[in-house]
Amino acid sequence: MIRIVVAGFKGKMGSTATKMVIENENFELVGVLDPFAKEENLKELPEYHGVDVPVFKDKNAVLSVSPEVWIDFTIPKVTYENTKFAIEHHISPVVGTTGLTEEQLKELIDRSKELQVGGLIAPNFAIGAVLMMQFAKKAAEYFPDVEIIELHHDNKLDAPSGTGLKTAEMMAEVRKPKKQGHPEEEELIAGARGADFEGMKIHSVRLPGLIAHQQVQFGGVGEGLTIRHDSYDRSSFMSGVALGCEKVVAIKELVYGLENLL
Structure with missing residues (x-):
């Protein structure tokens, strides 16, 4: 034992x-x-x-x-x-x-x-979350335009989450460097476009009732791909x-x- x-x-x-x-x-x-x-x-x-x-x-x-x-x-x-x-x-x-x-x-x-x-x-111990990160890394080879939305309970202290950061790091290993959005884009309120990680945006949501959730949103010409994981219970x-x-x-x-x- x-x-x-x-x-x-x-x-x-x-x-x-x-x-x-x-x-x-x-x-x-x-x-x-x-x-x-x-x-x-x-x-x-x-x-x-x-x-x-x-x-x-x-x-x-x-x-x-x-x-x-x-x-x-x-x-x-x-x-x-x-x-x-x-x-x-x-x-x-x-x-x-x-x-x-x-x-x-x-x-x-x-x-x-x-x-x-x-x-x-480990930023996340859920097996499904680990798979989500692996799938996102694979997709980033083909879809360099991507944003991460991570959602957690309102008592979480760090933002972005460890899972969000780890996902961005893994995608950065294979993603072609690219600054997303319009070159003349302007935030009317600071932070509106989220945190920037090598051109990728990470958005942190904190609300009561949530546990741990993450959505990786990819966009391409005429198509999109969403990879999401939800933990409903610890x-x-x-x-x-x-x-x-x-x-x-x-x-x-x-x-x-x-x-x-x-």
Whole structure:
């Protein structure tokens, strides 16, 4: 069994991941982490009745239960430190929090290679979302005119989303450089045309009731192509999280994107 700790277990994604680990016969939940938690044990919470798992407030205390995998669904400002801590202590991180800078990501990958610690940072753990990004990359070879509309709940902190950025990065690898729209185009309100990524536009929608959705809209002469993925429930991410936990213990470096493990 793989020994797992979950950081951010009180958040919506963290609580879903915690329950997934508890229910998976191949995993053992050895601890959860939240610096503001008042509980000492999960069984103190009604939804975890009878689950005897320690609640840690300090990440150093997590080392006492010898975890092999560190699942992180916290917030961007602490994710970097958590992931670095896990790698430094030879715990394989599986990170779903987005918002890391390119410099931070590079530093974490380089350090994981030095210490030969496997890990995963994924903008999206839904298998369908990974396929959506792969399909969009293929389509971008033939349709250089494209815009991304990503839609999330109104409590999401980063914009554009990690999935939106990752999709744009993947398409940029194969897309012919092109600045879209009319050369004399003028925004009457700043930001009306969205964020610009190498000529592609990314639009972020934040509304209550949404979970995670993305539409990649391609346009060509006389035709259009739309590739869309919808997550209607956070359980859609758990098959990818479980896959990540199983795979990272067998690799020797941190990878970015679930597609690297499929």
